[in-house]
Every structure is written in C-alpha cells, then in structure tokens.
Amino acid sequence: MPRNQQILLDNRPQGQATADNFRLVVGDTPALQPGQVLVRHHYLSLDPYMRGRMDDSKSYAACQPLGQVMVGGTVGEVLESRHAAFAVGDQVVGMGGWQEYSVVDGDAPGALRRVDSTQVPLSHYLGAVGMPGATAWVGLVNIISPKAGETVVVSAASGAVGSAVGVLAKARGCRVVGIAGGPDKCRYVTGELGFDACIDHRAHGDLQSMSQALKQACPGGIDGYFENVGGYILDAVLLRANAFARVAVCGMISRYDGQSQPLLNPALILINRMKLEGFIGSEHMQFWPQALAELGQLVASGRLRPRESVAQGLAAAPEAFLGLLKGRNFGKQLVKLI
C-alpha cells in the first residue's frame, strides 16, 4: 500500500488559527475490505467552513475531532476497487480529507461521485461545479430569488462561491455588483466574470465609505445580497437595501477567527421589511443536480471562468488555509497533491 501523508488537527485555536494547530503525519493506507475503494487525491479543497470546525463551540457542523485527519473535499482517481460500481481509473469527488489517499465505503450515500473531466477540468468539481457552486445556486435561487432587473450584491466576489453567484445572477438578468479585496480581484470580477461593477473593500474599509460606494454602484438600491464575509459590509448593505430585500447568509469569514462582530442596526430589518436567512448548501442536496447541471454549462460555455489558487503538496495546506482566512487566495483555494 502507498505511504499516505495526512494532516491532523493537533490542538484548537486560541483566537486566530495558526500553523501550529495542525500536524503532518505519515501512515500506511489500510488494506481494502469488500465494498471499499482506494482513491488517490489529485486536489484537496480548502474552505472557510473548516475554520468553524476547528473550534469546540456550537456550529452547524460537528466539530473536528482532535488527532484526526482534517475533513475536506477531494477529487481524484480510483486506484483500487472492491466495489462493483467503481473501476480503477474512475475520476471521483468525495470528502477524502487532508491526506493523499483515502479508503472509502463505496455504498455510503454521497461518499463518492463519479465525474467527467472532458468538458470541465477535474479541479472545478471542488469549486464552480461542486460544493461552492451548488452553495451559490441554493442561496441565490432559493433565498434571494432575484427577478430580472433587480440589483444583487455579492461579497467575496472573486471567490469560488461569489463568482458563481454573480454569473448565475447575470444569467437571470440582474444588475450584479461584487465586493472584493484589491484591484486585481476587482478587474477579474468585472472583466472576466462580467459583473456590472466591483467595489474594492480595501479602498472602502469603513461603514461610511462602503455605504457611499454601494450607493454609487447600486443607483436603484439593493434587492439581494449574498453574504460571505460579515462585519461592516453587511451594515453598509442594510443602509442601501430596498424594501423587501433578501440576504442569503452563507458565510461570515470575518468572524471565523474568534471575534464576533455585531450588526449595528437590526431595526433596518423591520424598516426595510427584509429577510435574512442563513443556510449551508449541503443541507439542500435536492437542488444540487439542477444546480451542477447549470453551472457545468456555464463553465463549459466559458461564461463562468473560475480562478484557482493552487498550493503544491499536502505540507503546504495549513499555510494556504490560513491565507484563505485572510483573503490572500484569488479564487478557489486548492492544494495539488500529485
């Protein structure tokens, strides 16, 4: 059996997560039992939700046990199979975790999904045509439910979720305004993704400045907001929201590192008769086939051109993950494992 590098959660963060919270170990992969499949991971997905799992506090996900392999989405190929539905060489998406190989029970529901890389590059099944894309679709379509002509704002707009939100909203005839960090990301958002405008939050680092920028970019007010970041940007959006605006709360990365940031004026929820709704994409799997079909077409047709930040080798995963929490990635953060 191949030697298998793995990254474990060694200890829980005190405030900000650090590289010392993780530990790299090397083990063997166990021999396959009947019904099991050995997968060699090509890419590991790094996602903000992982930060929540590192804490021991209440979250929507079970917390990550100490001393065990960090949870994470992976895409790879079947190296060995004792399950009739999977053959050596099959390309598969799963939740293999922060390691080079995983042994998977082929019958576990949703554990392994075969994918086809002829139209869509394999890595995109961890991004635009995977969990982040489906998350974008569920929040936009089911919660914001935008009508043509409405204005939709998306934070973390150059990221895996945000880029898909924007392209899906453009496809529905909306004015789409992104928020991203830095001129490079903003250029990508308007130039390659086709958003109508993009606000650089580094140039608008406080409530008043962001509120002004939103006013300018959204002359008709804001009807929908896809929330990936939390903090003062949500406060600013509420100041520019139209009556009956909808906010899909998908992430609040700004608080993942411990500090909780208040919402300054919740009375605006009443004044604007707004809806704020938190959700996680994996709790709405019934919409994934429809979502992934639309996203696959948008990628194949070139309308959605996902960016990726790719770290090389498993040992680079902790630093890449910490960078993701600070917004240092540009697009979907991956770790290439082969």
Place this chain on the structure above:
Amino acid sequence: MPRNQQILLDNRPQGQATADNFRLVVGDTPALQPGQVLVRHHYLSLDPYMRGRMDDSKSYAACQPLGQVMVGGTVGEVLESRHAAFAVGDQVVGMGGWQEYSVVDGDAPGALRRVDSTQVPLSHYLGAVGMPGATAWVGLVNIISPKAGETVVVSAASGAVGSAVGVLAKARGCRVVGIAGGPDKCRYVTGELGFDACIDHRAHGDLQSMSQALKQACPGGIDGYFENVGGYILDAVLLRANAFARVAVCGMISRYDGQSQPLLNPALILINRMKLEGFIGSEHMQFWPQALAELGQLVASGRLRPRESVAQGLAAAPEAFLGLLKGRNFGKQLVKLI
C-alpha cells in the same frame, strides 16, 4: 357641525418623544360632500408604529407631517352619511386619527369597514380583531409557520399583538413562552391567555440572565420568535434558537426613541441557519379576512381575552402614548373619546 378636538404633531422629537411634541386644537368638522361620511370616534388606538412616523428619517411609513392630525386607527359610529353604503348608526373601523370626529370618503378602499359589536366589543376591533391581531396572524402563520410541538417565544406578550400571537400559536399545538414586564403581566399571560410560561424581563434585565431564563422555559430550544421589542432579548433568543428557527420581526420598540441597538452576534443566523424577516401587517391585507375570522372566533369563545388600558378623553392621548413606549400600558392602549 360638532366641535372637533384634534391633536397635531407640533414638532419632531429630539431623542425621546415628549408631550411637548403634540398640540391640542379645536376646530369645526367640515360640511359633508357627496360620498362622504361623518364618523364620531368612540375609541382611538395608540400603537408603537406612531413613534416611527414622528421622525423625519427613513421608515416604512410616510412620516407624519407637522401641523397635521396624528394618524391613528379609530372605531366609532356613523353620525351623518352622504354615501349609500353607510347609514347613520353604523359601527365602523377606520383611520380617523387623533381627533373626536372624522370626515371620510366612503369610496376610498379600506377607509371604512363596518363591524358588528354583538359578539365582539367594539374596542376589540382596534386590537385583537383589528390591525394588531391581523399583524400577529401574518407574522406567526406566514413567517414562523409553526408546527405542533414546536416552541414559540413572544415578546411584549401581554400586548395587543403578543397576546394574539400566543393564543394563535397555542391553537396550533405549540409550546408558547411569553416575555412581559412585571409579575402582573406574566400572571395574565399564563393565567388568562394560557401561555405555557412567561418570563419577566424586569427580573432578567441582561443578556446572560435572559438567556438562562429562556433555557429553563424552553427545554427544547426555540423554533420561532415573534419579535416586538428588539435589544438584548433578541440576542438572548438567538443563543437559544434551534437550527432552522424563524424570527418574525414585527417591532423593535426599544429603539423607537432614538438609540439603535446592535445585534451582538449575527453569525448565529448562519450557525443556526435561521431566518429573520421583518414585516408589517398592513402590507399583507390579503390574509386579513382569514385572520380576523379566526381571531373573532377566539375572542367570542373566550380563548383570547384581550386586556385593554383605556385613557379617558382626547387630551390624555399624548401621555398614554408616551406610557405605551415605556411599557406602562397593560394590553391594548386605547383612548376613549365619548
């Protein structure tokens, strides 16, 4: 024509509203034009939304113009009619304002509604079987949508809206927990309205204490919250909310007097996958017939026994209104005008 006492908005509040913001004047009622009806008001309704209208800032309602009669719901009798659909002696609900008489265009949609006081006392058409009751119904049924066995929490539970929310939720098989100010109100809420428990917020005046009280009163967590007050109680509810909990944001009386109070931990909206939705009952008039029919039956059958605080005479309206904003009323706040 009769002499007509009226209360005008004289100037806007600087911070807290005061009696000096109002001015009492006496005028004549104009002669009726064809299609008009002269109504003598028996009761004037005082409601928290009026405080929002006194400000010049953005609100869901047009602001109250200076020098004009304060807006308000009224119930009374037709004294004179030049409209075929209304006869002298008819009992009618309308938006007559803070005055003893009003001249109403009988054709204006929703301006006057005939009511019957044989089963339901006339004053209740301004409370449980009027706008507050319909507001309770819309928020509970359309936003919280409680299932039997779920736990619903209601703030300002002894008030016109809160009492109706609780009785409607009990009728749907929920565990219902009220929050009210003082032991008398709590006794009424559990004893006469049949709530399962009531928390005295005066005995639990901070987040930690309220959160503990909610934990005790809601051993299965909170599935729905009908928000009438804002401030730390909403923070405490969020700490005890179950996954997929719904909050109907109907009022935030704690901020009407100027201070906006932050929501401490909006990330809980995501962690609990909650929905917070602001609404005002008058924007959902299509549900009123169904709502008022159910509420009328609950009142007629004695299951909903609304309390009223009745001030005597129009001149008492400003002080009664200021008391309402401070929670000094017990149940629906009315002014008796005859």
